[in-house]
Amino acid sequence: MTTPIIPTIKRNVLLNPGPATTTDTVKMAQVVPDICPREKEFAGLMKGLRSDLLRVAHAPADQFTAVLFCGSGTINIDICINSLLPEGKKILVVNNGAYNSRAVEVCQMYHLPYIDLKSSVFERPNLADIERTLNENPDVAVVYCCHHETGTGVLNPIREIGAMAHRHGAIFISDTTSTLGMIPFDMVEDNVDFCMASAQKGLMAMSGLSFIIGRKDIIEASKHYPTRSYYCNLYMQYDYFERTGEMHFTPPVQTIYATIQALKEYFAEGEEAKFARHRRVYEAIRRGVARLGLETVIDPAIESGLVVSVKYPDDPHFSFERVHDYCYERGFTIYPGKISTTNTFRLCALGTIDVQDIEDFFVVFEQALRS
Numbered sequence: 001m002t003t004p005i006i007p008t009i010k011r012n013v014l015l016n017p018g019p020a021t022t023t024d025t026v027k028m029a030q031v032v033p034d035i036c037p038r039e040k041e042f043a044g045l046m047k048g049l050r051s052d053l054l055r056v057a058h059a060p061a062d063q064f065t066a067v068l069f070c071g072s073g074t075i076n077i078d079i080c081i082n083s084l085l086p087e088g089k090k091i092l093v094v095n096n097g098a099y100n101s102r103a104v105e106v107c108q109m110y111h112l113p114y115i116d117l118k119s120s121v122f123e124r125p126n127l128a129d130i131e132r133t134l135n136e137n138p139d140v141a142v143v144y145c146c147h148h149e150t151g152t153g154v155l156n157p158i159r160e161i162g163a164m165a166h167r168h169g170a171i172f173i174s175d176t177t178s179t180l181g182m183i184p185f186d187m188v189e190d191n192v193d194f195c196m197a198s199a200q201k202g203l204m205a206m207s208g209l210s211f212i213i214g215r216k217d218i219i220e221a222s223k224h225y226p227t228r229s230y231y232c233n234l235y236m237q238y239d240y241f242e243r244t245g246e247m248h249f250t251p252p253v254q255t256i257y258a259t260i261q262a263l264k265e266y267f268a269e270g271e272e273a274k275f276a277r278h279r280r281v282y283e284a285i286r287r288g289v290a291r292l293g294l295e296t297v298i299d300p301a302i303e304s305g306l307v308v309s310v311k312y313p314d315d316p317h318f319s320f321e322r323v324h325d326y327c328y329e330r331g332f333t334i335y336p337g338k339i340s341t342t343n344t345f346r347l348c349a350l351g352t353i354d355v356q357d358i359e360d361f362f363v364v365f366e367q368a369l370r371s
């Protein structure tokens with residue numbers, strides 16, 4: 001017998017909007033004996049994982065299911081849009097930022113009929129505009145909106161948008177990639193028919209595993225919708241899971257082990273305690289930004305509490321890249337913004353980090369600005 005080698009792993013504080021800082025136990029959970037994912041043992045692991053994901057979203061197991069995919073989070077956007085639009089119907093994208101624009105791009109790629117209801121990236125979408133658009137377009141069968149526009153930090157009023165979609169006989173898909181497991185979300189109360197996320201964000205696991213949680217009856221009905229992709233088809237993957245308990249094609253084996261460990265840690269930390277931790281990390285970021293006299297672009301009243309968009313300092317010598325590199329060399333990662341009209345960078349409250357990490361970061365960040 002050889003003794004296992006447990007390496008010490010450098011801890012980096014990631015302030016980018018995912019992948020997030022993970023625990024060493026999640027990292028190490030990936031180091032397992034080789035296994036063929038077609039073994040019953042592995043299917044059993046995925047069964048537990050899928051039901052735990054429903055618990056995270058507060059989705060009742062009799063009406064909802066979790067369907068797993070191998071890919072980054074964007075695969076979910078692609079799958080939901082191409083799989084859930086019936087023949088001859090339109091999709092309405094409520095668009096106030098970069099991640100909603102990604103859904104518009106998916107519609108374009110598949111040549112689907114869509115309405116791009118664009119509004120300011122600095123604000124929440126206007127509910128009256130959505131209502132009017134739905135009244136004028138009775139052929140809208142799918143309404144789509146991000147829960148949290150990760151590009152800016154704006155939290156969208158999904159509960160109201162979902163209720164409106166339902167009143168007009170449409171289904172509601174929400175991209176919850178950057179909120180699930182980090183701020184309150186309830187599939188039923190929030191009027192969401194399909195939500196989505198990937199393992200490397202709120203769950204604090206590794207990248208490569210994405211999942212869609214949605215209504216079984218709608219997925220069953222989508223069997224008769226036009227098929228627009230082979231690999232990225234929701235019904236096909238769901239049906240395979242139902243019949244075999246497995247993914248249709250090779251799953252991201254090691255990421256699945258990491259996600260199972262991450263979910264154990266999620267339930268051990270507790271939903272409320274985790275939400276509170278992200279909140280205090282966010283508040284520490286806001287305090288640090290204010291202390292340095294930097295300006296932010298989004299009104300805190302409409303922020304998710306997970307992303308802060310900060311304007312570049314008003315100094316001709318400021319270089320984002322040099323500040324980034326200075327911080328990166330010292331274990332802190334900051335991230336560029338996604339607002340085309342203003343130069344911003346983002347500081348995010350994802351991952352297994354706490355207030356002390358943010359205070360340590362601001363010491364380094366201030367040195368970076370000075371140098």
Ligand SMILES: *Cc1c(COP(=O)(O)O)cnc(C)c1O
Pocket residue numbers: 017018072073074075099146148149150175176177178198
């Ligand atoms: C991170 C994120 C995604 C997925 O991005 P990938 O780079 O494909 O993992 C999708 N939507 C939102 C809102 C996100 O924050």
